Amino acid sequence: MDANRTEIERWILSNLTPQPSTTAELMYERMESQSGQCLPVLYEPLDNTKRSHWHDEALIGAFAHALGDASIILDVGPGDGWPALRIADRFKKIIGIDPSPRRVRVQRENAERLDIDNVEFLVMDAEEMTFKNGSFGGVTAASSIEQCANPEKALQEVFRVLAPGGTLAMIFEDYDSCLGTGEGDEKLRCELTGTEAVVFYQIRRKSPPRETWYALFLDRERLNADPEFLEAVENISETPVELEGAPGGDGAVARSETFGVTLLAGFAPLVADTKYFELNHLTSGTVDKLLARVGFADVLHLDHRMPELLAFFDAARDAGKLGPNGPVLDVVAEVFGISAVERAGDGPGDFVIAKKPG
Numbered sequence: 001m002d003a004n005r006t007e008i009e010r011w012i013l014s015n016l017t018p019q020p021s022t023t024a025e026l027m028y029e030r031m032e033s034q035s036g037q038c039l040p041v042l043y044e045p046l047d048n049t050k051r052s053h054w055h056d057e058a059l060i061g062a063f064a065h066a067l068g069d070a071s072i073i074l075d076v077g078p079g080d081g082w083p084a085l086r087i088a089d090r091f092k093k094i095i096g097i098d099p100s101p102r103r104v105r106v107q108r109e110n111a112e113r114l115d116i117d118n119v120e121f122l123v124m125d126a127e128e129m130t131f132k133n134g135s136f137g138g139v140t141a142a143s144s145i146e147q148c149a150n151p152e153k154a155l156q157e158v159f160r161v162l163a164p165g166g167t168l169a170m171i172f173e174d175y176d177s178c179l180g181t182g183e184g185d186e187k188l189r190c191e192l193t194g195t196e197a198v199v200f201y202q203i204r205r206k207s208p209p210r211e212t213w214y215a216l217f218l219d220r221e222r223l224n225a226d227p228e229f230l231e232a233v234e235n236i237s238e239t240p241v242e243l244e245g246a247p248g249g250d251g252a253v254a255r256s257e258t259f260g261v262t263l264l265a266g267f268a269p270l271v272a273d274t275k276y277f278e279l280n281h282l283t284s285g286t287v288d289k290l291l292a293r294v295g296f297a298d299v300l301h302l303d304h305r306m307p308e309l310l311a312f313f314d315a316a317r318d319a320g321k322l323g324p325n326g327p328v329l330d331v332v333a334e335v336f337g338i339s340a341v342e343r344a345g346d347g348p349g350d351f352v353i354a355k356k357p358g
């Protein structure tokens, strides 16, 4: 067995026969709203005097600017409809694809509620698209390529469906910066609904850059019948708990995963089904290699937190130049034009623009 596996993981693999699954099934299909319903325009009136709204608008400006005068755009993994629904007024048609039927339902509901009719959302996996070669002038992918089981296969498909000369504009979670200086972390948490009880164990490792989730589906009826177990499951939380009588004196704290296999072994008789997914994450180094291998050229990197733009926001707001509905897109395009989108380079950055050679 892989020596890199944690103790809990080794125990799960030896005792529970986990079946392979996907992020779409274990994460996104389970979420009522992928974004927590806080996206401007999609869920809240746009107010550009709020930093988060202005930042969102800046990213939309970056996508629109990068895709230029393309007409038909593919959005990979739109979640609640982002950026598809936000860039729709700039292009003739947007098609969004997502393997989670629930996400697609939410995307369609949001389109209808916002009265946007040049968008179409389809249940489809980015790794196996049914579109003909060269169907799209541009592709957007926001935090979705790294959620695919095989990011390289997804990028190959993106390349195939892009027209020659077409542009990919993608945001990805740079795994190097998201784990900071640590080697990784592990988390245990639980989701309890009226009909379901699922214990999730999540491990993120830096080397190799891999994230694994195990989902232990407990028998809800048997759990209900056993108040002690139910209380133990309810108490699984990411919040540290106080350890009574622990060595080190009163008030010592630990997270649930500290109890490790002892805790999980206690639940084992109640586990009806175990599933897992594994992600090989992207870093700014690996994304460049993948894009090149797939055939993309002219790769530009921006930092999607865009420090220059946020500094610009702060200065403009402090000078009283921003209104709730101010002309952010134009300002952003102008600022991008001089400081970001046109800035070529191969440094780190998690907003990437790449071209399919014409």
Ligand SMILES: C[S@@+](CC[C@H](N)C(=O)[O-])C[C@H]1O[C@@H](n2cnc3c(N)ncnc32)[C@H](O)[C@@H]1O
Residues within 6 Å of the ligand: 023, 024, 028, 029, 034, 035, 076, 077, 078, 079, 080, 081, 082, 083, 097, 098, 099, 100, 103, 124, 125, 126, 127, 141, 142, 143, 144, 147, 148, 149
């Ligand atoms: C982190 S969310 C990002 C959502 C949205 N783009 C945003 O930025 O708010 C990832 C999205 O990718 C979708 N996804 C996961 N696997 C996918 C795949 N193989 N092909 C296409 N989309 C996928 C998920 O269902 C989810 O909607």
